[in-house]
Amino acid sequence: MNKDLTVGNPQTVLCKFCIPLFGSIIFQQLYNIADSLVAGKFIGENALAAVGNSYEITLIFIAFAFGCNMGCSVIVSKLFGSKDYKGMKTAVSTACIFSGIVCILLMLIGIFGSDMLLRFIRTPEEVFADSKLYLDVYAWGLPFVFFYNIATGIFSALGDSKTPFYFLAVSSLSNIAVDIIFVKSFHMGVAGVAWATFICQGISSIAAITVVFRRLGKIDCKEHATVFDLQILKQIVAIAIPSTLQQSFISLGNIVIQSIINGFGAPVMAGYSAAVKLNNLVITSFTTLGNGISNYTAQNLGAGKLPRIRQGFHVGIRMVWMLSLPLFLLYFFGGNLVLKLFMEEPTELAVHTGMIFLKILSPFYFVISVKLVADGILRGAGLMKNFMIATFTDLILRVLLAFCFSKTSLGATGIWCAWPVGWCIATILSITFYRKGPWADQRQIF
Numbered sequence: 001m002n003k004d005l006t007v008g009n010p011q012t013v014l015c016k017f018c019i020p021l022f023g024s025i026i027f028q029q030l031y032n033i034a035d036s037l038v039a040g041k042f043i044g045e046n047a048l049a050a051v052g053n054s055y056e057i058t059l060i061f062i063a064f065a066f067g068c069n070m071g072c073s074v075i076v077s078k079l080f081g082s083k084d085y086k087g088m089k090t091a092v093s094t095a096c097i098f099s100g101i102v103c104i105l106l107m108l109i110g111i112f113g114s115d116m117l118l119r120f121i122r123t124p125e126e127v128f129a130d131s132k133l134y135l136d137v138y139a140w141g142l143p144f145v146f147f148y149n150i151a152t153g154i155f156s157a158l159g160d161s162k163t164p165f166y167f168l169a170v171s172s173l174s175n176i177a178v179d180i181i182f183v184k185s186f187h188m189g190v191a192g193v194a195w196a197t198f199i200c201q202g203i204s205s206i207a208a209i210t211v212v213f214r215r216l217g218k219i220d221c222k223e224h225a226t227v228f229d230l231q232i233l234k235q236i237v238a239i240a241i242p243s244t245l246q247q248s249f250i251s252l253g254n255i256v257i258q259s260i261i262n263g264f265g266a267p268v269m270a271g272y273s274a275a276v277k278l279n280n281l282v283i284t285s286f287t288t289l290g291n292g293i294s295n296y297t298a299q300n301l302g303a304g305k306l307p308r309i310r311q312g313f314h315v316g317i318r319m320v321w322m323l324s325l326p327l328f329l330l331y332f333f334g335g336n337l338v339l340k341l342f343m344e345e346p347t348e349l350a351v352h353t354g355m356i357f358l359k360i361l362s363p364f365y366f367v368i369s370v371k372l373v374a375d376g377i378l379r380g381a382g383l384m385k386n387f388m389i390a391t392f393t394d395l396i397l398r399v400l401l402a403f404c405f406s407k408t409s410l411g412a413t414g415i416w417c418a419w420p421v422g423w424c425i426a427t428i429l430s431i432t433f434y435r436k437g438p439w440a441d442q443r444q445i446f
Contacts, residue, residue: 005159005296006081006303010311018292018319020161022285024152027165027172034172035193036277037341038179040270047190049266050130052273056258057117058138060248061106065142065149067244068099070294071236073153074380077295080157081302089216089225091232092154096147098233098240103146110139121259124266130190137194144198144205151208154216156295163211171204242384246391253399257415260402264412271353272412274339279361282327286320286369290376297380306439313377313434320369331362357416364420371427374434386433394426 005013036055040048072095079088114135123131152164175196182192261272293316300308330338335358339351371390378387398418405414 004081005299006305006308010296010308011315014292014296014312014315015319017159017161017296018289018316020165021156021288021292022323024161024165024168024288027168034176034179035197036273038176038183039190039193040274042180042183043189043193046127046266047130047193048273049124049269050127050190051134051193052269052276053118053121053123053127053258053262054131054134054138055273055277056121056255057114057135059254060252061110061138061142062145063247064102064106064244065099065146066247067240067242068095068102068146069149069153070243070291070379071095071238071240072099072150073157073291074239074294074298074382075232075235076154076157077298077380078302080159081299085219085221086223086225087229087232089219089221090227090229091236092216093225093227094229094232095153095236096150097228098236099146099150100143103142107139107142110135110142114139121255122262124262124269126266127269134190134194137191137198141198141201144201147209148201148205151205151212154212155208156292157298158215159295159299160215161292164208167204167208171200174203175200238384239379239382242388243379245388253395256399257402260406260415261412267347267349268353268412270347271339271350272357274350275335275354275357278331278335278338278358282324282331282362282365283368283372285323286365286372289316289320290372290379293373293376294380297377301381309377309381309437310439313373316373316376317370320373321366324365324369328362328365331358335359335362353412356413360413360416361419364423367420367427368423371423371430374427374430377434377437378430381437383433383437386430390426390429390433393429394422397422397425 005017007013035051036048039051072091075091075095076088079085079091114132118128118131118135155161155164178196178200179193182188182196186192188195258272261269293312296312297309300306300312335355336351339354339358371394375387375390378384378390398421401418401421402415405417406412408414410417
């Protein structure tokens with residue numbers, strides 16, 4: 001069901017819109033968590049390390065899909081908020097064409113360049129074959145990843161966050177079941193994990209695209225919408241490129257960090273692989289809320305309702321802090337129990353690595369969540385220069401400090417210490433940029 005985000009109490013509107021988004025991202029992360037869980041429990045520690053190792057590269061591909069999602073979503077939101085339904089439909093078809101071209105190029109890189117990518121991050125020989133196998137299968141499934149992201153971006157732009165949630169809930173739960181069947185019953189190893197993800201993502205992608213185009217077909221449009229428009233493409237690209245760069249450079253930074261971690265051996269890799277999945281679940285949840293606020297901001301900007309944007313920021317802060325508290329408590333005090341879900345007979349070093357990672361990062365969830373809410377507003381308003389400055393500051397600091405700290409007596413623990421420094425400084429920048437927006441009010445707390 002389409003929803004106008006420019007009317008009603010901002011807290012009620014955002015809560016109803018964003019809660020299904022939280023559910024969706026949890027199920028989205030279940031794909032990767034299930035892969036690691038099944039690999040670690042039913043195959044072994046090396047398989048867990050291989051899946052985690054490949055995951056850092058797949059995040060590059062996801063970054064491009066995310067950029068296409070946001071470019072389409074923000075522009076469609078603005079057109080929907082201003083009631084320009086002809087332009088909205090043209091934006092959708094233009095985004096699909098653009099995304100298809102990007103997807104094909106990335107597939108070629110993934111299929112023919114997997115060896116090079118894995119060598120670049122210094123993948124150990126004992127996990128190289130499984131890492132390549134997982135990455136190869138993932139590359140063939142990229143069209144499903146891209147067009148599912150486009151579909152969810154359109155749903156969000158129309159104010160509908162429930163439909164993507166239903167698709168992901170069914171698909172993710174199915175992925176867990178198929179993972180177990182392929183690995184435990186058919187003894188397919190890492191190949192089973194990869195193919196289970198391929199199949200389940202494919203089904204959800206096709207279903208989502210079918211439903212979203214039926215939904216668009218029911219929206220009355222007095223004039224025939226053109227299939228492609230260069231000016232609209234420029235607007236989409238203006239949002240998509242910075243969003244892609246944000247995610248891809250973060251992923252590249254993570255790949256560099258992964259290469260540093262790989263030098264500490266398979267047990268540290270396995271511990272990090274499990275812990276970073278848990279951390280990514282949190283960060284992606286915050287990012288998803290930020291994406292929802294981007295749609296909210298874009299619709300209200302299109303409707304000329306600037307005070308609602310400022311109200312939405314404060315609602316967003318309350319929501320992410322309510323999420324941060326239980327996750328901090330779980331990870332800080334119960335991290336060892338959660339980590340052991342990923343590993344069968346884990347080594348002491350693997351568990352210790354994961355626990356230290358979570359204990360260092362989890363207290364700072366209250367900080368990074370504020371940044372991602374502010375970033376959502378900056379992106380929804382098209383203030384991409386400011387958005388990029390804050391993002392790259394975080395990335396550069398984390399990578400440089402991870403490298404420097406890893407050379408000290410702290411060893412791998414020094415790598416984890418780089419995260420909070422980058423988060424804190426980047427958050428200050430994002431809040432500063434938000435305060436200077438057209439909705440600025442000097443009386444606001446942030």
